[in-house]
Amino acid sequence: MEKIQTGTGKKLKSVSYAKWGYIFIAPFFLAYIVFTLVPQLLTIYNSFFETYRIGLQQIGPNFVGLGNYKALFQPDPNGTILILKYALNTLILWIAGAVPQFVIAMLLALFFTSTRLNIKGQSFFKTVIYMPNLIMAAAFSMLFYTLFSRVGPIQALLENWGVIDHTFDFFAIRVSVRGMIALMNFLMWFGNTTIVLMAGIMGIDQSLFESATIDGANSVQVFFKVTMPLLMPIFVYCLITAMIGGIQMFDVPQVLSKGDGVPNGTTRTLVMYLNGYLKTRNLGMSGAISVIMFIITGGLGAIVYKMLSAPYKDQNRKHRERKGNVL
């Protein structure tokens, strides 16, 4: 066979099956270009224009250069720069939810994967902790709103116990509204993170844990010296996706605060701010916020990635260098 084909051998070599690979991934890229890249570029383009509607009457588009960005960073009469205020809100809300989310998720992932604990009924627990994620965020938020509203059961219960008086309002206090949002985000996402981290831990060679134990490492040492470094890529992935999700936080605070970010806009996130402009289809201002968010997201993602994966990369390099030396 081979001999017969030698004449065309060269030609055959140039026939690359790679093109089928390209063809297979082409649909994704086409969809990406049409539905993501083009809108993204349009957003950037629109952010340089004044364009909105008064009723059904279209104003603009008029080119204003960086006018929209300037307007965003102009302080209001009280000296507050609103976009910074909302960015800070978003950050606080995210951190308040993400810290417990990662701590608990990590603990649970360790418990579930520990051969020493060997927890029974794992699939049941895994399903249960994942459950909150299956509820629509808006519905979950509505539930909390109903529970904590002025006529809700929690208010009634606490009033009965004499903890609070009738004028108490959970939604008039910054800490309580922010706390609820953080709690909901935590409840919704810790299960998801647990499962991803578990998959990461289970991907680590069990013999490493064993040998560490045999060498006399206690569980804390095993965690910091073995599990964590090897889990780092998955952990970083989790953190970055959680962070992107956090920056885009919208549905939970929107529904809980009836779109107003009560009290005093302290639970208004960046996307809620953006959405406020879309009421009058103000594509210029909302585009400018989008672009700023895009930059923040990209920047934060890069920083987190650099920070967390640097030691891991170092180790890899050392590892390779050592190998090289030996060879």
Place this chain on the structure above:
Amino acid sequence: MKKLVAILMAALMLVGIVACTAKPAEQPAAEQPAAEQPAAEQPAAEQPAAEQPAAEQPAAEEPATEEPAAEEPAAEEPAAEEPVAQGKVFNIYAWNVEFKGFFEKYYTVPEGVTVNWIITPSDNGAYQQKLDEALLNQENAADDEKIDLFLAEADYIGKYVDSDYTMDISKIGFTNADTMYDYTIKAASDVNGVCKGVSFQCCPAAVIYRKSIAKDVLGTDDPAEVQAAIDSWEKFDAVAAQAKEKGYLMTASFAETFRAFSNNCTMPWVDANDNLQFDPQITKWIEQTDNYIKNGYTLTAGVWDPEKTNEMFADGKTMCFFGPAWYYNFCMTNAMDPEKGCVGDWRIVMGPQAYFWGGTWLLAATGSDNTEMLKDIFETFTINEDVCTKLVENEGQYPNNTKVAEKFANDPNWGNTMILDGQNDTAIFAELAKDIKWENHTNYDQILNEGLQNKLQEYFNGSVDYETAMNNFYQLIKETYPNIKLPAA
């Protein structure tokens, strides 16, 4: 073979993508089955109407009313041809099912026409956003997907009426406006006075009070005497203090009296040069509410909040509620609760200031291919005395028909048994309706009215100080309508 499989798979993926891109266009079609359901229910709803031959009369009467027009054959001819061109699908955009209920009970849909209800709640402006998109796309939409009729509220009706997306209803043959309340016509007319739709209700609003509480506070529950005790804001405030002494609330929401002030404004929110201006009525409302909150005469709940409507249960402590006829159905269901409610313990009086609140208008969308049916619907809910009578008798509405309203107002045997224990509320509303004026409205009213209430609520419930609340209101305006010039801080 492998290649064939590969090509097949790639083709499949492409088909998937194409199907995805085609989706937006298909969506309305996909929605139809769901939207059609109510239409499917209609035969059932139609039956009672069919049983009442009177309800069908308008249809039978029409040829008669059109006959005089036959004198102008030239004008008649195109109209006569029109039935051929009538569409098979009638699309109605609305934000709740209030009108849908009336429509299904009292209007007989012509045979072969499917009615599509596209209902989007108005929360956070969702209804208008959806409606606007559909209207802007009206020209390109297929005939059966064009909006034929849409509903609009007093706060934003101007936005649609002053546009080319609504059409002159005299062009579709609706000219008989004699019995409609003047302000409902003005509201639906553009700057040149061209009327673009009708309302099926007239919304003079009054004070609805608890009989038993009034007796305790004022020593009388007689409407005439109660009215004498609260016929000005000064007296109203004085009664509020009396009520407080007896352990009652005067109103149950900080915004309860807002419309009584805001719909009596002497200048629009925004002047011709886009300057924001505070009418003395608005300032007066802020002062009054501030005083009421500080003295504990009212609650910090919004007008629609359950905390307020819970006050309508029998064990509620609130004396007065402000509302028009639609208030019974929308806000007073707690009062009508068979167990915890207090039907019959309510009376209505004109209150300190005549005003109107809300109202739903039916607007004719430009490009509708069901003009005959549009005209039919408009006539059914305005000049058809039989239907208007039923709206009063069965639905507790106040009709947009002066003749029918007068009939009930002057009928000594007529009374509202739904909630007022037989008091003739139509007489009160008829008196108030005379004073309703439609003026000083702008296209910005909804955002400004609701925004002011929402932002001030935070001041009233103590989370921010007054300056911050007002600043938040200004920032909201800046965000929504950058063209409005704010007062210098």
